[in-house]
Amino acid sequence: MTKLTVVSVSILLIASALLSNDSMAATWTVNNSHDLQQQLTQASIGDTIILNAGRYQGNFEIAKALTISGEHGAVIDAKGLGSAIKVSANDVTIEGLRIESWGSDLYERDAGILVMEQSRNIKIMHNNLQGDGFGVRADHSEQLVIRHNQIRGNSQLHVLDRGDGIHLDRVQQAMIEYNQIEHVRDGVYIESSKGSLVANNHFYHQQYGIHYMYSEHDEAYGNHSENVSGGYAIMSSKFVYLHHNRAESATEYGVLLNITNGARIEFNVLRNIHNPQGQEALGNQGRAMFIYGALDNEIRGNEFALSDIGIAMAMGGEKNRIYENNFINNLTQVKYVGDELLQWSQQGRGNYWSSYMGWDHTQDGIGDQSYQPNDSMDKLFWRYPEAKFLMNSPVVSLLRWVESQMTVFTATGIKDDFPLMQPIQINPAVVSTASASELAYEH
Numbered sequence: 001m002t003k004l005t006v007v008s009v010s011i012l013l014i015a016s017a018l019l020s021n022d023s024m025a026a027t028w029t030v031n032n033s034h035d036l037q038q039q040l041t042q043a044s045i046g047d048t049i050i051l052n053a054g055r056y057q058g059n060f061e062i063a064k065a066l067t068i069s070g071e072h073g074a075v076i077d078a079k080g081l082g083s084a085i086k087v088s089a090n091d092v093t094i095e096g097l098r099i100e101s102w103g104s105d106l107y108e109r110d111a112g113i114l115v116m117e118q119s120r121n122i123k124i125m126h127n128n129l130q131g132d133g134f135g136v137r138a139d140h141s142e143q144l145v146i147r148h149n150q151i152r153g154n155s156q157l158h159v160l161d162r163g164d165g166i167h168l169d170r171v172q173q174a175m176i177e178y179n180q181i182e183h184v185r186d187g188v189y190i191e192s193s194k195g196s197l198v199a200n201n202h203f204y205h206q207q208y209g210i211h212y213m214y215s216e217h218d219e220a221y222g223n224h225s226e227n228v229s230g231g232y233a234i235m236s237s238k239f240v241y242l243h244h245n246r247a248e249s250a251t252e253y254g255v256l257l258n259i260t261n262g263a264r265i266e267f268n269v270l271r272n273i274h275n276p277q278g279q280e281a282l283g284n285q286g287r288a289m290f291i292y293g294a295l296d297n298e299i300r301g302n303e304f305a306l307s308d309i310g311i312a313m314a315m316g317g318e319k320n321r322i323y324e325n326n327f328i329n330n331l332t333q334v335k336y337v338g339d340e341l342l343q344w345s346q347q348g349r350g351n352y353w354s355s356y357m358g359w360d361h362t363q364d365g366i367g368d369q370s371y372q373p374n375d376s377m378d379k380l381f382w383r384y385p386e387a388k389f390l391m392n393s394p395v396v397s398l399l400r401w402v403e404s405q406m407t408v409f410t411a412t413g414i415k416d417d418f419p420l421m422q423p424i425q426i427n428p429a430v431v432s433t434a435s436a437s438e439l440a441y442e443h
Contacts, residue, residue, distance in 0.1 A: 024044065026048075027047065028050065030049060030056075032056070033057050036051065036056050037060065040061065043066055045064050051074035052074065056077065058078070059082045061085075062089060064089045065091035069096050074097055075097075075100065077101050078099075078101050078103065078112075080104075083113070084113065086116060087114065087116060090122075094127065095125045098130075099112040099131070104161075106133060109133075109139075110163070113135075114134075115138035115139070118140060118141065122144050125146075125149065129152070131154070131163075137166075137167045138167070138168050138171050139170060144168070144176075145177075150180045152183055153183040153206075155183040159229075161185075164185050165187045165203075166179070167186075167189045168188075169191045171190070172195055173196070174193065176188055176198045176201065177199045181202070182203070185206060186208045187203035190218065196219070198219070202223070202224050202226075203225040203228060203231075205227050208230045209228055209230075209232055210233070212237045214237060218241070224245070226249050229252045233255075235258040237260050238262045242268065244267045247268070252290075254271075254287070255290070257292065261295045265297065265298070265299045266299075267426050267427065268303070270302065270304055285312075287310075287312040288305070288330065289304060290311075293317060297320045300346075301424060303326045304327050305326065305327075305329060306330065310333045311327075311336075313338070323351060324351065325352070328354045329354050333355055334374045335374060348418050349366070350367075350371075350417065351416055355373070367418070371415070374413050
């Protein structure tokens with residue numbers, strides 16, 4: 001037998017073995033908890049287990065590569081203890097299930113679906129989860145797909161006592177898309193992870209929509225946060241690309257940049273950010289964006305509108321590029337107290353300010369006169385909040401008017417030398433042209 005013939009026979013044998021393994025994959029149908037536990041143990045790698053309509057009580061572990069699929073009406077009920085489903089294998093798919101009543105012990109990581117360490121290629125799709133602890137929790141794993149799920153926490157618990165809708169810790173390359181998450185702690189919490197994509201999710205009635213901690217090279221777009229404390233919190237992270245998201249009816253902020261660098265915050269709509277206690281606690285107003293100790297970030301093309309404060313900046317947030325944004329009818333457009341005069345424009349283009357009263361004699365779309373959005377009265381009240389009772393006094397109103405008429409720029413604060421005469425258009429369509437890791441190299 002020639003060497004070529006031997007190689008050809010070997011290839012045929014390998015192909016035959018692969019086809020044989022595929023043909024051996026079976027589909028099993030179960031009707032009760034006992035049958036489900038039995039099939040999870042006895043099924044072979046690659047098999048599919050279908051749950052007929054009914055209630056399956058207990059805690060179930062998937063320890064091999066399987067697909068678990070539920071017919072309409074199939075319910076996993078953990079009876080208030082532990083995690084409903086634990087995944088301790090690679091190449092697992094969970095779809096079409098209603099999962100409810102798992103435990104509430106956050107320290108023990110109680111979850112509707114708990115993905116164990118070192119698991120990879122896990123798909124969680126088209127499920128409905130409702131319970132006290134985490135909806136989906138994954139630790140030290142990679143290549144997760146969490147798509148088209150409904151996750152609902154317990155609205156009767158204090159928000160900080162609830163689990164997160166999706167909690168990822170040291171997870172690489174997660175894709176979280178088209179989920180609806182409500183009444184949880186944070187909608188999506190991502191810690192010490194890399195390369196995640198969070199897109200087109202809806203977040204309601206929770207602390208933060210998306211919360212990054214110690215994470216890098218992540219991307220989020222097309223998300224909508226409503227009736228939350230904060231829309232998108234980026235903390236101690238780097239190279240996060242946050243674009244084409246919405247946050248509205250929040251109480252603390254639309255976007256928070258806290259000790260974060262290399263982020264791109266672009267084409268987000270952040271509006272109606274109001275703190276009901278803001279007037280009683282000056283300095284705690286709702287902020288469309290809050291920059292706190294964050295450096296070297298690009299903030300462009302966003303709308304900051306109808307909020308207590310457009311952008312608040314404190315504690316060393318000076319070294320950022322802020323231009324081509326719309327500041328529309330905020331009670332205070334900018335709150336900044338520092339020792340520098342910051343220029344908020346880039347290459348001859350500044351921002352649109354609804355409060356700008358200048359002219360454009362050259363008809364080039366740029367105001368003829370520079371604009372400084374925060375006046376000396378703003379800085380006085382920021383530094384000395386105990387003077388808040390003077391805010392609405394006739395004397396302060398007179399001083400503000402005099403200062404605005406004099407057009408005298410102070411040596412510190414925010415200055416825009418190229419204010420835009422018309423707001424920029426924010427295109428709601430989202431096209432991700434590069435991965436988050438690719439975008440990181442542009443910084």
